[in-house]
Amino acid sequence: MQFAEKFSLKSYNTFGVDVQAKKFIAVHTAEELKKVLQQTYASELFILGGGSNMLLTKDIHKTVVHIAIKGIELISESRDEVVLKVGAGENWHQFVLYCLNKGYGGLENLSLIPGNVGTAPVQNIGAYGVELKDTFESCEALRIQTLEVETFNLEQCEFGYRNSVFKNKLKNEYVITSVNFRLRKKDHQLSTSYGAITSQLQQMGIKNPTITDISNAVISIRQEKLPDPRKLGNSGSFFKNPVISGDQLKEVQNNFPEIPFYKLSEQEFKVPAGWLIDQTGLKGYREGDAGVHKNQALVLVNYGSATGEEILALSKLIQKKVFEKFKLQLEPEVNVF
Numbered sequence: 001m002q003f004a005e006k007f008s009l010k011s012y013n014t015f016g017v018d019v020q021a022k023k024f025i026a027v028h029t030a031e032e033l034k035k036v037l038q039q040t041y042a043s044e045l046f047i048l049g050g051g052s053n054m055l056l057t058k059d060i061h062k063t064v065v066h067i068a069i070k071g072i073e074l075i076s077e078s079r080d081e082v083v084l085k086v087g088a089g090e091n092w093h094q095f096v097l098y099c100l101n102k103g104y105g106g107l108e109n110l111s112l113i114p115g116n117v118g119t120a121p122v123q124n125i126g127a128y129g130v131e132l133k134d135t136f137e138s139c140e141a142l143r144i145q146t147l148e149v150e151t152f153n154l155e156q157c158e159f160g161y162r163n164s165v166f167k168n169k170l171k172n173e174y175v176i177t178s179v180n181f182r183l184r185k186k187d188h189q190l191s192t193s194y195g196a197i198t199s200q201l202q203q204m205g206i207k208n209p210t211i212t213d214i215s216n217a218v219i220s221i222r223q224e225k226l227p228d229p230r231k232l233g234n235s236g237s238f239f240k241n242p243v244i245s246g247d248q249l250k251e252v253q254n255n256f257p258e259i260p261f262y263k264l265s266e267q268e269f270k271v272p273a274g275w276l277i278d279q280t281g282l283k284g285y286r287e288g289d290a291g292v293h294k295n296q297a298l299v300l301v302n303y304g305s306a307t308g309e310e311i312l313a314l315s316k317l318i319q320k321k322v323f324e325k326f327k328l329q330l331e332p333e334v335n336v337f
Contacts, residue, residue: 088118
């Protein structure tokens with residue numbers, strides 16, 4: 001267990017915002033986490049995972065508990081599938097690479113997403129037509145009030161678009177300590193139709209892609225469009241893609257017939273938030289060290305010394321401009337503290 005006071009969180013959030021924690025504790029097992037929770041009121045704690053889906057706007061006057069629980073364990077195996085139990089503190093992309101090395105399919109489209117395994121179910125992370133829920137088996141989570149470890153299955157997690165029960169009615173009540181994934185060993189179900197994967201594979205000269213080929217294509221696309229958080233502070237997509245009704249879509253199409261959209265159901269359509277922002281002319285916009293990335297308008301960046309308040313102010317400007325132009329409300333994907 002690692003302990004420190006007046007601890008800088010700059011290297012513990014991918015925006016690279018320099019705020020301080022009153023106290024900082026890194027826990028490496030569920031038992032260490034229990035011990036911390038036994039000694040401190042829940043209201044005095046701030047749980048921190050990979051720091052990839054958050055914007056810190058002020059110092060944390062609480063004890064920050066960093067979940068650093070590691071380990072990848074084979075739970076079960078059949079001729080076609082495996083179930084892996086993965087510690088919440090494992091880096092997400094490193095876990096994806098581990099699976100690819102073993103020949104386990106299902107996560108390849110989620111390559112290079114920043115963050116840790118334990119926070120992935122909270123957001124139901126997704127990319128290029130695949131979401132975490134597609135391979136999710138269950139997770140173990142420690143209930144903060146009772147210190148009991150409970151298991152949540154797929155249905156209990158109530159996954160939605162960038163959403164889960166842990167982000168809504170059970171918010172701040174549990175800490176995920178491990179996640180179980182069910183992955184394919186063979187007859188992989190490849191997803192190549194979403195986004196630019198097909199054209200990227202063509203550029204790579206690949207006609208019969210493997211799961212590793214899909215991952216490499218996704219990595220190439222993401223590296224071309226998205227900045228590396230280690231070089232330029234960001235949290236990936238700052239806003240959710242708006243999900244609107246058919247009537248709303250028709251209304252927008254009256255003025256913007258070229259608007260791209262993806263049909264989710266007969267009544268729901270998803271509109272790319274990046275396109276909406278781009279149309280406002282804010283792609284590449286910069287105010288001090290807070291900016292909108294030049295290649296992907298959905299990504300807000302910290303060019304060096306931007307504060308969380310400055311990045312938040314920029315996000316509100318974007319919301320205002322998009323609403324004025326399209327009458328659509330952008331909702332942040334990141335958690336703001």
